[in-house]
Amino acid sequence: MKRVAKITYIVLVILFLYLPIIALVVLSFNESKSMSVFTGFSLKWYEEMFSNRMIIKAIGNTFTIAITASITATIIGTLAAVGLGGMKAKQQNLLLGFNNVPLLNADIVTGISLLLTFLFFGISLNWGTVYLAHVTFCIPYVILSVRPRINKSSTLLYEAALDLGASKKYAFYKIVLPELRPGIVSGFLLAFTMSVDDFVITHFTRGAGINTISTLIYSQVKVGIRPSLFALSTIIFIMVLLVLIGVNILTDNKRKKLIY
Amino acid sequence: MRRYWKLIYKKSLASPFIVWIIAGTIIPILSIAYYGLTDRNGAFTFENIYAIFDKMHLQALWLSIVLAFISTVICFLISYPLALMLRSSKLGKKGLMLFIFILPMWMNFLLRTMAWQVLLEKNGVINSILSTIGLPPQEIINTPAAIVLGMVYDFLPFMILPIYNVLSKIDGQIIEAAYDLGANFKDVLLKVYLPLSIPGIASGITMVFVPSLTTFVISNILGGGKIYLIGNIIEQEFTVSSNWNLGAGLSLVMMVFILISMVFMEKFDKTGEDSFI
Numbered sequence: 001m002k003r004v005a006k007i008t009y010i011v012l013v014i015l016f017l018y019l020p021i022i023a024l025v026v027l028s029f030n031e032s033k034s035m036s037v038f039t040g041f042s043l044k045w046y047e048e049m050f051s052n053r054m055i056i057k058a059i060g061n062t063f064t065i066a067i068t069a070s071i072t073a074t075i076i077g078t079l080a081a082v083g084l085g086g087m088k089a090k091q092q093n094l095l096l097g098f099n100n101v102p103l104l105n106a107d108i109v110t111g112i113s114l115l116l117t118f119l120f121f122g123i124s125l126n127w128g129t130v131y132l133a134h135v136t137f138c139i140p141y142v143i144l145s146v147r148p149r150i151n152k153s154s155t156l157l158y159e160a161a162l163d164l165g166a167s168k169k170y171a172f173y174k175i176v177l178p179e180l181r182p183g184i185v186s187g188f189l190l191a192f193t194m195s196v197d198d199f200v201i202t203h204f205t206r207g208a209g210i211n212t213i214s215t216l217i218y219s220q221v222k223v224g225i226r227p228s229l230f231a232l233s234t235i236i237f238i239m240v241l242l243v244l245i246g247v248n249i250l251t252d253n254k255r256k257k258l259i260y
Numbered sequence: 261m262r263r264y265w266k267l268i269y270k271k272s273l274a275s276p277f278i279v280w281i282i283a284g285t286i287i288p289i290l291s292i293a294y295y296g297l298t299d300r301n302g303a304f305t306f307e308n309i310y311a312i313f314d315k316m317h318l319q320a321l322w323l324s325i326v327l328a329f330i331s332t333v334i335c336f337l338i339s340y341p342l343a344l345m346l347r348s349s350k351l352g353k354k355g356l357m358l359f360i361f362i363l364p365m366w367m368n369f370l371l372r373t374m375a376w377q378v379l380l381e382k383n384g385v386i387n388s389i390l391s392t393i394g395l396p397p398q399e400i401i402n403t404p405a406a407i408v409l410g411m412v413y414d415f416l417p418f419m420i421l422p423i424y425n426v427l428s429k430i431d432g433q434i435i436e437a438a439y440d441l442g443a444n445f446k447d448v449l450l451k452v453y454l455p456l457s458i459p460g461i462a463s464g465i466t467m468v469f470v471p472s473l474t475t476f477v478i479s480n481i482l483g484g485g486k487i488y489l490i491g492n493i494i495e496q497e498f499t500v501s502s503n504w505n506l507g508a509g510l511s512l513v514m515m516v517f518i519l520i521s522m523v524f525m526e527k528f529d530k531t532g533e534d535s536f537i
Contacts, residue, residue: 006345009341009342009345010342010345010346010357013338013342013361014360014361016413017361017364017413017416018364019379020372020375020376020378020379020413021364021367021372021375023375023378023379023385024371024374024375024378027378034383035378035381035383035384035385036383036384036385036387036388037388076276076277076280077277079273079274079276079277080273080274080276080277080278082269082270082273082274083269083270083271083272083273083274083275083277084269084274085269086269086270086271086273087271087274095274095277095278095281098281098285098286099281101285101289102284102285104470104518104522105518106470106471106473106474106514106518107471107474108474108475108476108491108494108495108511108514109292109474109511109514109515109518110288112292112494112498112507112508112511113288113289113291113292114284114288115498116288116291116292116294116295116504116508117283117287117288117291119504120291120294120295132284135280135284136280136284136285139277139280139284143277150269193366196368197366197368197369199369199370199477200476200477204498213368214368214369214370217368217370217371217374218370218477221370221374221377221481222480222485225374225377225378229371229374230378232371233367233368233371233374233375236367236368236371237367240363240366240367241363244359244363244366248359
């Protein structure tokens with residue numbers, strides 16, 4: 001009896017979380033424009049989506065920004081995590097405190113603060129400002145994923161490599177970097193996902209005419225939802241699912257690290 | 261050994277990061293303060309701060325606090341039993357269960373919110389289900405209730421995760437010991453589970469409360485643009501009225517509330533930075 005109640009509860013929460021997504025998926029295959037009745041199977045909203053230049057352009061923007069910003073953030077963040085390892089605890093804590101600000105702050109404040117900075121220095125809003133903003137909020141995720149690896153990594157192996165005649169560079173690439181790699185990979189993935197998913201900060205720092213998937217959805221929802229957005233949702237959901245399953249299979253026992 | 265440590269971990273490697281902190285975090289926060297404390301001509305003023313006492317702004321702030329509070333409480337009430345069940349369940353792999361609850365979080369935030377608009381709309385899915393089973397249609401869309409629903413839906417995983425995290429780390433022997441000493445479930449819940457999970461609860465509360473308090477997207481999509489939260493007021497000052505000074509001043513006021521929430525979390529959450537991600 002108790003077990004039944006438990007399972008019912010868990011199922012109810014799962015239904016609450018998934019019903020909206022399922023509704024979007026079902027409606028994306030609907031023949032009519034109706035938002036409630038399923039009149040027949042059709043792929044026409046997918047056709048409409050793929051022939052909509054705005055949607056395609058927004059998808060392109062989203063991914064170019066996410067890839068460039070997360071690569072930049074991964075480089076800066078990894079270097080920073082390594083650099084922090086050489087600092088005194090006090091310096092480390094101060095810098096990590098600042099590192100936490102974009103993580104803890106509300107997105108709207110981060111977005112506004114960056115917008116005002118751009119305005120103050122007379123930088124006009126365009127693709128570049130979105131890129132800079134995304135790097136800013138991606139770096140903290142990289143640092144938080146790489147740093148635990150640094151503290152764990154032992155310098156003894158590095159020392160041994162040097163004693164055995166390896167050059168510093170060789171020892172760094174062969175000893176230190178492989179130890180950091182899982183942290184770097186999960187940091188990059190986290191940064192990439194955060195960038196793809198961001199709406200608020202992009203909303204404030206984008207120039208006119210530049211849309212990512214999120215900002216496009218926002219402007220479309222205000223005018224009236226078209227079922228082509230349901231098709232887009234379905235594709236995004238399936239992609240997210242595949243990527244997460246792939247990542248989890250690849251890094252099986254590091255699952256926790258990647259999900260959080 | 262320490263010598264080698266210094267050899268690998270050169271401080272100078274962090275310099276691009278330090279530059280980025282100054283340009284991307286410190287200067288931007290200062291610029292909110294600058295714009296918030298000056299008028300259009302650049303003269304110092306407190307007017308943008310006092311503007312919070314404007315009736316409309318005060319109402320929006322109050323409504324934001326109330327709705328964020330309600331959503332946080334609902335999220336907690338849903339998450340805690342769930343996390344307890346997940347901790348003790350033998351339902352397959354725990355990792356898989358957790359994955360199921362986290363997956364929606366990775367779906368685009370706007371699409372998730374839009375989904376509720378589709379469900380709640382007058383001629384939407386929920387009303388058509390209600391009418392087929394003979395119940396009267398409900399008008400939930402464009403009400404504060406719809407906004408709370410959206411907040412709970414969007415931020416629920418942020419509550420589940422940290423609570424599950426602390427609960428799963430509690431040693432099972434402590435629980436057994438409590439039962440052996442004659443405690444019933446209520447005692448164990450109130451005297452063992454709850455006190456030990458306070459850090460997770462605190463970070464869950466902050467991670468739901470702060471985004472709910474500051475959102476403008478959920479209220480805009482599910483409130484039909486007629487219900488104003490403080491986030492909507494600030495957003496409009498930037499995108500519609502172009503009154504950056506007023507927007508920045510109101511943001512400063514909002515930041516006070518964010519700071520209070522963070523101090524609250526710091527106080528209880530001794531597990532450190534790792535619990536955020």
